[in-house]
Amino acid sequence: MKKYLKVVLLVCFIIAAFTMLAVGCDKKAELKIIDPVNLPETENIPDGTLIYYEDFDDSKELARVTQIVNEFGYRVLSKSVHGAYSDNSTKYRVTEYKDGKALYLENNTANGTDSYFEILSAAEMGYIHEQNYTVQYDVEYADADGTNRYITLANGYGGNFYYSFFLRNGGIGDYQCHYAGNWYDLDGDGTSAKGKDSIAYKLLGKEYDKENQVFKGVSLSVRHVVDWQNGGAVYIRVNDPASYSKGEWILISRTSETSDGFSYWNTDCGSASLVLKTGGKQNGYVDNIAVWTGTGAEPADKSNIYLKNSNKKVCKNHVFDGTDCNIAYVCKYCDEELGSAGHIFEDNKDDTLCSRCSVSRKNLEYGWILTELPIYKGGVKSKYLYKDGQGIEKVWVEENDSKMIIVSDTSTSQFKKYCKTLSKEGFDETFENKRDNNIYAQYKNDTQQVYLYYTAATKEARIILDKSSDMSIDEFGYTYTKTGDEKTTLYQIGLPYKKNKNDGARTNSGMLYMLKLADNSLIIIDGGDNKQFSDLQIDGMMNFMREVSGVGENGTVKIAAWYLSHGHTDHVAGFTRLLSKYHSQIEIERIMFNFPTVFSVAEETVDHKSTYKKLVGYLNSWYADKMPVFMKLYNGQSFNLADVKVDVLYSHEDITDAKEGVLAHDKDFNNTSLVTKFTFDGKSFIVLGDIDFAAMETILKINSDNTLKSDIVQIAHHALNYLNDLYSVIAAEYVLVPQSYELVNVDKIYTGSFDTAIAATTEEKVYYSSNGTNGFEVKDGKITESSFEKVWGGPYEGWSW
Numbered sequence: 001m002k003k004y005l006k007v008v009l010l011v012c013f014i015i016a017a018f019t020m021l022a023v024g025c026d027k028k029a030e031l032k033i034i035d036p037v038n039l040p041e042t043e044n045i046p047d048g049t050l051i052y053y054e055d056f057d058d059s060k061e062l063a064r065v066t067q068i069v070n071e072f073g074y075r076v077l078s079k080s081v082h083g084a085y086s087d088n089s090t091k092y093r094v095t096e097y098k099d100g101k102a103l104y105l106e107n108n109t110a111n112g113t114d115s116y117f118e119i120l121s122a123a124e125m126g127y128i129h130e131q132n133y134t135v136q137y138d139v140e141y142a143d144a145d146g147t148n149r150y151i152t153l154a155n156g157y158g159g160n161f162y163y164s165f166f167l168r169n170g171g172i173g174d175y176q177c178h179y180a181g182n183w184y185d186l187d188g189d190g191t192s193a194k195g196k197d198s199i200a201y202k203l204l205g206k207e208y209d210k211e212n213q214v215f216k217g218v219s220l221s222v223r224h225v226v227d228w229q230n231g232g233a234v235y236i237r238v239n240d241p242a243s244y245s246k247g248e249w250i251l252i253s254r255t256s257e258t259s260d261g262f263s264y265w266n267t268d269c270g271s272a273s274l275v276l277k278t279g280g281k282q283n284g285y286v287d288n289i290a291v292w293t294g295t296g297a298e299p300a301d302k303s304n305i306y307l308k309n310s311n312k313k314v315c316k317n318h319v320f321d322g323t324d325c326n327i328a329y330v331c332k333y334c335d336e337e338l339g340s341a342g343h344i345f346e347d348n349k350d351d352t353l354c355s356r357c358s359v360s361r362k363n364l365e366y367g368w369i370l371t372e373l374p375i376y377k378g379g380v381k382s383k384y385l386y387k388d389g390q391g392i393e394k395v396w397v398e399e400n401d402s403k404m405i406i407v408s409d410t411s412t413s414q415f416k417k418y419c420k421t422l423s424k425e426g427f428d429e430t431f432e433n434k435r436d437n438n439i440y441a442q443y444k445n446d447t448q449q450v451y452l453y454y455t456a457a458t459k460e461a462r463i464i465l466d467k468s469s470d471m472s473i474d475e476f477g478y479t480y481t482k483t484g485d486e487k488t489t490l491y492q493i494g495l496p497y498k499k500n501k502n503d504g505a506r507t508n509s510g511m512l513y514m515l516k517l518a519d520n521s522l523i524i525i526d527g528g529d530n531k532q533f534s535d536l537q538i539d540g541m542m543n544f545m546r547e548v549s550g551v552g553e554n555g556t557v558k559i560a561a562w563y564l565s566h567g568h569t570d571h572v573a574g575f576t577r578l579l580s581k582y583h584s585q586i587e588i589e590r591i592m593f594n595f596p597t598v599f600s601v602a603e604e605t606v607d608h609k610s611t612y613k614k615l616v617g618y619l620n621s622w623y624a625d626k627m628p629v630f631m632k633l634y635n636g637q638s639f640n641l642a643d644v645k646v647d648v649l650y651s652h653e654d655i656t657d658a659k660e661g662v663l664a665h666d667k668d669f670n671n672t673s674l675v676t677k678f679t680f681d682g683k684s685f686i687v688l689g690d691i692d693f694a695a696m697e698t699i700l701k702i703n704s705d706n707t708l709k710s711d712i713v714q715i716a717h718h719a720l721n722y723l724n725d726l727y728s729v730i731a732a733e734y735v736l737v738p739q740s741y742e743l744v745n746v747d748k749i750y751t752g753s754f755d756t757a758i759a760a761t762t763e764e765k766v767y768y769s770s771n772g773t774n775g776f777e778v779k780d781g782k783i784t785e786s787s788f789e790k791v792w793g794g795p796y797e798g799w800s801w
Contacts, residue, residue: 045127045293046294047295047296049292049294049306050302050304051128051292052119052120052291052307053290053302053305055302056094056100056101056103056287057100061093061095061096061101062094063093065091065092068094068103071094074117074119075117075118077116077117077118084116085114085181086113088115088117089111090112090115090117090278092104092105097287098219100287102138102285103276103285103286104284105284107280108142108143108144108149108281112145112282114278115277115278116157116276117275117276118273118275119153119275119276119289120291120307122158123315123333124315125273125274125333126271126315126333127315129156129267131228132225132226132227132293133226133291133294133295134223134224134225134295134296134298135155135224135226135290136221136222136224136290137153137222137287137289138220138221138287139221139222139284139285140217140218140219141213141217141282141284142216142283143216143283144280144281145280146170146280147171147211148168148169148170148280149279150168151277151279152166153222153274153276154274155224155272155273156267156273157271157273158273161271162270162275163226163232163270164176167199169214169216170209171199171200171212171214171215172192172193172194172208173192173234173252173253175191175232175255177261179264179270184259184261184610185261186232186256186259186261186262187259191253194208195208200214200215202245202250203236204238204244204245205245206244218238219238219239220237222235223235223236223237223298225295228266228267231255231256231257233251234252236249236250236252237249237250257620257621258617258618258621260610260613263395263396263613263617264613268397271333272333274291315333362375373448374418374422374425375421376461377421378407378411379410379461380407380408381406382407382660383659383661384662385404385661386404386405386406386653386661386663387402387597388402388403388404388468388596388597388653389401389595389596390402390468390598391468391632392616392619392627392628392630394620400467402465402466402468402632403464404462404463404656404661405661406656407460407462408460408658410461411459412439412456414461415439415454418452418461419441419452422450425445426445427443427450428443429441430444430475431472431474435707436702436703437457438453438456438702440453440637442473444472448465449466449472450463450466451466451637452464453634457701457702462653462654464634468632469631470629470631471631476629477640477646478640478642479640479642480518480642482518487516487518488518488681489548489776489777489787490513490678490685490712490775490776491516491548491773492513492738492776493769494770494771494773494792495510495512495532495738495770496537496770496791496793496795496796497510497532497740497769498742498743499742500743500747501749506531506532506795507531507570507796508718508739508740508743509718510528510529510571511570511571511718511738512525512527512574512575512738512769513525513685513687514545516548516549517560517641517642517643518643519560520558521549521560522548522557522559523559523563523644523678524561524562525678526564526572526575527562527564527572527575527576528571529570529571529573529574530801531796533575533793534795534797536792536793537793537794538581538793539792540792540793542578542582544773544789545557554585556587557586557587559586559587559589560589560641561591561641563592563674564592565593565676566595566670566672566673567595567608567672568608571690572615574801576614576615576618580801584622587626588628589628590628590631590641591630592630592632594632594633594634594672594674595612598613600663633648633651634648635648635654635702643681644678644679644680648675649675650674650675650695650698650702650703652672654698654699655671655695670690670695670717670721671695673690673691673695674687674689682778683783684709684710684711684712685714686708686730687714688713688714688717688723689714689716690718690721693721693722699726700729708726708730709730711734712733712776712783713734714738715735715736715738718737718738719737719739719754722753723756727753727756728756728759733761733765734761734765735761735765735766735767737769740770741768741770741771773788773789773790773791774788
């Protein structure tokens with residue numbers, strides 16, 4: 001009996017234990033419901049508060065990093081555990097320095113590499129980083145293996161991202177942010193200037209010499225002012241009143257709104273840690289590390305320090321980030337979770353919608369992941385939403401990406417039913433197009449714009465919540481009826497290219513086309529490379545645009561639209577460089593492109609990020625008073641610009657994997673190029689950008705031969721890629737080659753499927769942009785060459801854009 005009782009008690013104990021465990025798990029899994037209006041308030045820290053200060057003088061000499069970590073609460077950051085870009089190789093010690101002590105960094109060794117040493121954690125700095133603040137430190141460089149090495153304090157550090165000013169020991173610097181393996185300038189090129197414009201000359205009166213470590217043995221103070229509203233600034237002082245700069249603070253750098261990194265100048269990027277970085281093989285001393293709120297002078301009183309007794313594991317002030325509904329509010333800097341506000345559903349027609357986020361109850365129950373839009377009935381939905389990129393917004397946040405879901409194994413009837421569902425839910429149809437048994441449509445309501453299309457060959461529907469375009473397709477285009485002697489002319493713009501494979505002063509890429517419309521406005525197609533736009537090329541192109549558009553010597557050129565096939569620099573930078581000089585004399589009415597998202601971990605997907613950021617920064621600076629309207633181009637769109645018809649035949653959404661919802665472009669960013677046909681006077685010009693084989697396969701599958709047939713073809717990717725099947729279908733009479741005649745015909749290293757591309761024409765109808773600018777018009781139903789000009793520019797001489 002006792003044995004039986006023991007067994008019963010044991011079973012009861014086990015059941016109770018599992019019950020308690022289950023209850024505990026359930027409680028942990030449930031989100032606490034909170035009121036988002038009443039989040040915990042954070043402490044207000046007035047400007048001029050000394051947040052942190054360390055001069056190391058009260059410490060004894062410390063020879064091991066573990067001693068320093070224990071003494072000051074610092075942390076060595078590693079690649080595998082903390083996400084640093086390299087493992088720490090620097091040796092740290094607190095040692096005698098001048099009249100006190102300092103932290104000595106030793107990294108000029110055979111294995112020395114970039115090293116990261118956390119001074120203040122994100123939990124400590126988080127709330128401070130949300131407001132304006134100043135970071136200051138003293139540095140004295142010792143031995144190094146070169147003049148490009150440095151020591152700096154990086155702020156806003158989150159492993160994948162940080163801001164920093166690099167004072168290189170040779171006398172130049174860089175004010176930049178680092179994101180996903182790429183560097184983005186915050187100030188243009190000012191700090192990297194040489195000669196008498198160099199930092200070395202401003203501080204020491206010495207011209208920059210790449211062989212001379214001018215700052216070795218010089219005591220310096222560096223001050224980084226972080227002002228989120230007015231931009232950042234860096235000041236440096238030589239701590240010697242007898243120096244060339246007289247021991248005064250000298251302004252070295254400011255952030256610039258036109259820099260390619262300025263859109264990252266906000267508190268949403270990165271995290272908040274303050275990290276001491278050793279930039280390669282460099283030794284040196286660091287002392288008097290100070291952080292204070294605001295942008296004013298350094299607090300004189302060092303006795304009252306806000307983080308004096310800081311617990312690095314606990315936020316002094318939480319900064320909660322979250323949505324209003326089912327995603328938990330979590331502190332950005334310490335990951336403490338508050339809970340969720342939860343949905344509040346209210347009746348709306350035949351469904352219930354959340355009054356906070358407008359999500360449909362049916363969508364949630366059905367598992368439909370594009371929750372802002374009605375459910376598509378039928379087919380197989382992609383596993384993930386495809387992040388579809390943005391437009392020309394000044395500041396990017398991931399939530400502003402357009403979104404796409406793909407439905408495979410669907411049908412024409414199911415697609416049409418979904419279109420009816422959109423109409424029933426209050427969307428108005430603004431566009432419809434049918435081509436090759438494919439259906440394309442656009443719908444709008446007061447707050448949302450949807451572009452969707454069905455491709456018959458693949459039995460797939462693509463539904464895109466377009467959060468990027470400024471207007472609908474019918475609003476974007478316009479028509480113009482040609483009268484009298486008004487002409488439409490296509491130009492292949494002549495650009496400087498390599499004359500042979502060893503020509504280092506020129507490039508083997510770049511492309512630029514221009515359509516002069518009947519109303520004398522222009523369509524610019526791509527932009528050429530930065531290296532192709534010398535001052536002569538810039539002035540020559542500007543004069544030419546004025547001439548063909550008839551506006552006179554000092555007239556304003558009107559660009560009806562700037563079309564960009566994809567985001568590579570050699571298709572964007574050249575014309576942007578022209579705009580840097582002449583933007584006040586050029587009106588851009590429209591911009592149209594379709595770049596993929598920059599919020600991706602796949603390197604090939606963000607190959608355009610730096611160029612894209614720089615372009616957007618310039619546009620928002622130069623055209624702030626009258627920004628061009630933007631439309632994101634998708635397959636199936638068709639509209640007019642004056643007397644020219646524009647038909648989009650392919651966009652990167654077409655090679656997005658239907659099952660997964662991720663880009664599948666064969667690891668080649670060039671396959672994100674648009675393919676578009678421009679038709680004027682009954683003749684067509686097909687622009688292929690830089691597409692490669694993967695894109696070609698899709699293009700041939702979803703378009704008929706008749707759709708692809710064109711009178712004029714732009715050879716893809718500078719005659720590099722093999723696209724035999726596509727060129728055979730296009731069968732163009734005129735072939736335009738954005739490449740050097742010599743590289744194709746003499747060196748024969750850029751031939752691709754060139755023989756197939758020119759098979760339908762004759763040699764005299766093949767034109768190379770290296771030879772000059774050729775114009776083409778339609779007369780009596782035939783294409784004729786109407787004009788020619790030699791290339792205006794010369795070799796590349798080191799300018800930037």
